[in-house]
Amino acid sequence: MSGERMGYDAVRIEELEGREAVRKRPGMWVGSTGERGLHELVFQVVGWAVNHVLAGRGDGSVDVTLTPDGGVRVAHNGLGRPFAAEGDTGGRGLEALLTRMPAEAEPGGRHIAAVSHSRIMGLFVANALSSRLMAEVQCEGARRVQEYARGVAAAQPAAVGPTAGSGTTITFWPDAEIFEATWCSFAVLAERFRQVAFLNRGLGISLADERPAGGARAVSFRFPDGVRDFVAALDAETGAALHPDVIGFEREDPRMAGTMEVAMLWSGSGQEQIRSFANSRATRQGGTHVDGFRDGVTAAVTAYARERGLLAADNDPCADRISKGLTAVVSVKLERPEYLGATRELLGNTDVRGCVRQAVREHLGNWIEEQSKQAAQVVDRILRNIHQDWPATELPLRTGSAERRSSW
Template sequence: MSGKRTGYGGVEIEALEGREAVRKRPGMWVGSTGAYGLHELVFQVVGWSVNRVLAGRQGGAVDVTLTQDGGVRVADGGPEVPFAADGKTGGSGLEALLTGMPAAGRGGRRIAHLSPVDRAGLFVPNVLSSRLTVEVRHGGTRRVQEYARGVAVARPVATEPTAGSGTVIAFWPDTELFETTRCSFAVLAERFRQVSYLNRGLGISLTDERPAGGARAVSFRFPDGVRDFVAALDAETGPFLPPDIIGFEHEDPRMAGTMEVALLWSGSHPEHVRGFTNSWATRQGGTHVDGFRDGVAAAVTAYARERGLPAGDDAPWADRIGDGLTAVVSVKLDHPEYLGATRELLGNTEVRGCVGEAVREHLGRWFEEQPQRAAQTVDRILRAGHRD
């Protein structure tokens, strides 16, 4: 072996912190410097506004605009937030969120995750934008400030008196860092639609001012939340029929969170179950989806036994319960634990039992209250099993 020394000493290690670290390695903070990273940048800002609205009054809205000059404007009517730090309460103001990297741990909050990289809040979008302007309505005053690549151009300026509360953040992704700064209307619209489904009553609008033929716009608000989501998913599988959706919401302190579940059996398509944690899609499933399947199997098995039908794991229909089933399982947790960095597999062990128990109880109650439809549903499952 060669006697040449390998490894790193103090000279070889480049220590970067804060703004310099983000601009040196932008892909570490938004996933890439391509289209994916560009959209993550937008989702971080929109996610901040969404969580402000969700923390405020019911029925709030976030308005997103893609401007002709390549910027993105995000406006919300959320609760008042001071611009500077509040010395009386110790709370941090918007200025601190824009200029300082927050602590890595932000547990204890059932916040909506629009992006897998959410811990940085507004700091990373500010640093990775060639220009950012922020407007705050607080305490009857409107304050405005401008930043350039994360650095304040001037002190906040108080303008005319104003009523109400809310923020407007407009930013222009830095062309020196991103391979493209042209956002996809379709990509943003699809994610905003999904977040609206998963947060009942939340309104999100998207306006695109860039087309030469005139602006285009979409808006989303779903008063029935995941029930509306299941109805839309079911409509994708075949001819639309008025769906008979079973749904419920439940809070369980044992898992430090809430669950919202909706399901229906319709047609003969393969099982279509989608799981979400804090509004983020867990594409590989996890304990919430496992608990959902446990609960459905337990409720159907109990129904079959009460009527003297074959039941148990060896019943011919046991592995066909999911035929024609469409469902959304959404949990919102104080402390979600994921298996893997991409947050696609939920690992909280206590969630499985909590969700399974709630699904068994609510589906079993629906079977009792809707005997005719329950018989039709279970008969469909039994016939599916006997066809094998």
């Protein structure tokens, strides 16, 4: 068959080479061909839809369905993206997103939610690693569909009827020739979607599973208070809080070219639980945002204790002692996040530490002043923890009729 009949122009050859590169080395794009890689494939498509609605192109919701035949359907009702290039703006149409290797991963700006754990390559990788993919677009009064087989278009986009709505639906079937198993875990997907909804206040994500023989199951997530709700949920898993209110705030700081959202609560469990994220990506190794958070908490609590004579001026308790029993979420969204190490789990932006420290000290300090009764309970617990952990030789005790625990 001639190259002319196959339509093998330079663009077509580039598309096929990119697709074959992904299929030959899938681990480079989704991490593995096992269960982890299968879920990463789903996260890539859901991430594309989430970022679409976060950009203000929908009602703030994404619906994911696991179909009985092993497919995954991801839909949003935002502005439908036409299959063809978007006019004179030079934008990439849906067909280009599905068939052409991006020049680079999607930008990591603050308005991108990293649903996936690897580079955000959007729809191209999912199409290449699926045995079949159906794309449906509703826009400009018409509903159009296009089918792909292992990344190659089976036909041109076709109009299948009128519509009064808008949105994009991607349904794909992970390729059994690539993946060791193609059965997604409802629990794994639900936990990640719940986390992303916590970190993006007001975003709605639903997950429905039509596969069980006993009937469908479904969950939906939307958290109007964002990371405050996240902290409350974490604390509910560990024990009763020392005070009923979650301390939280959100601030934009141009010095770090981004925003921070922080929430915290001291619980009676005695266990420290600090979760940190950068652009919705879990930073399990911490980084400058966590360092700044610890600095700010230590500064606010130490200042309060010293002002009231509860802590001698020559004692400087470390952050580990003060954060005992602390449940917190520290989330930053940056225009240019910088990660240290290949796993991208350690944030390295140097400006972030000072910005977060200042904000935490101010907001926690204000809470301590305004909620004096609750603050006294928390600080009393912290000081007792310090007293228990500090070697006796380091405690400069005072004597006299008014001897107090705060004499150290």
